Amino acid sequence: MGLLDGRAVVITGAGRGLGRAFARHAAGAGAAVVVNDIDADPAHETVAAIGADGGTAVASVGSVADAGYARELITLCRNRFGTLDGLVNNAAIGYHALPWEDDDAERTRALIETNVLGPFHCGTAAAKVMVAQGNGVLVNVTSGSMIGQRGAAAYSASKGAVASMTYSWAADLAEHGVRVNAVSPIAWTRLMAADPRGNPDAQPPERVAPLVTYLLSDLSAGVTGQVLRLADGHLHAVRQPAIIRPVRHQDVWTPEEIAAAVDGGLVLESPPRDRWTL
DSSP states (O other), X not given: OOTTTTOEEEETTTTSHHHXXXXXXXXHTTOEEEEEESSHHHHHHHHHHHHHTTOEEEEEESOTTSHHHHHHHHHXXXXXXSOOOEEEEOOOOOOOOOGGGOOOHHHHHHHHIIIIIHHHHHHHHHHHHHHHHTOEEEEEEOOGGXXXXXXXXXXXXXXXXXXXXXXXXXXXXXXXXXXXXXXXOOOOOHHHHTSTXXXXXXXXXXXXXXHHHHHHSGGGTTOOSOEEEEETXXXXXXXXXXXXXXXXXXXXXXXXXXXXXXXXXXXXXXXXXXXXXX
């Protein structure tokens, strides 16, 4: 018996890299998989690989940035396999540029539409189905870049947005039997290869895939609103945004009083020197 026997999941951006690894691992655990990718050949290659392994999969080619297509993608899973048990929002693009050179509006718009609106469109379409059926799992893919990566402000912002969606959706959907979590992986993919600071010794995507299968399965029942990170064998949760104590209070503040409070005990967190290693 597989962990995902009898279940059907949609995995976006599953033609290559992490998405392909997630799709193959989920199929190996028994799930029927809808393999989305914007490029047809990689999507069909993933489906063929799953079939060769004895699994079940179907390809769907399109951009998750298109809200209409996102709804069609979710509908395809339900119509083809009779259910929608999970969605993995993996599709993403990236680029690297220093802030004073990052002035290509169309490039930035395309990144935000894919990395933020893509998960949003797919997630809201899936949530409608899952709330109606009373169960389901959403798994978003964020990144350690969400706390800030040098030369990648737009990408970092997009992944911070994905984490925020995870926290919000988890709160909204818990009472409807739907769990929402995120993974923050590090692996050698095309995105990392394009980064001049990328580490070619990073783990292969296949080593991250069990974390996604865990979150899709009943092994993670009761786990929601979390970001889990698996990097080079190290597994940990990512701290959620929170107020840092102590909290100073007075009715009216002057700039000088604020300066005195900051200098006199208000706790500030120092950013790590090398964010890529997080």
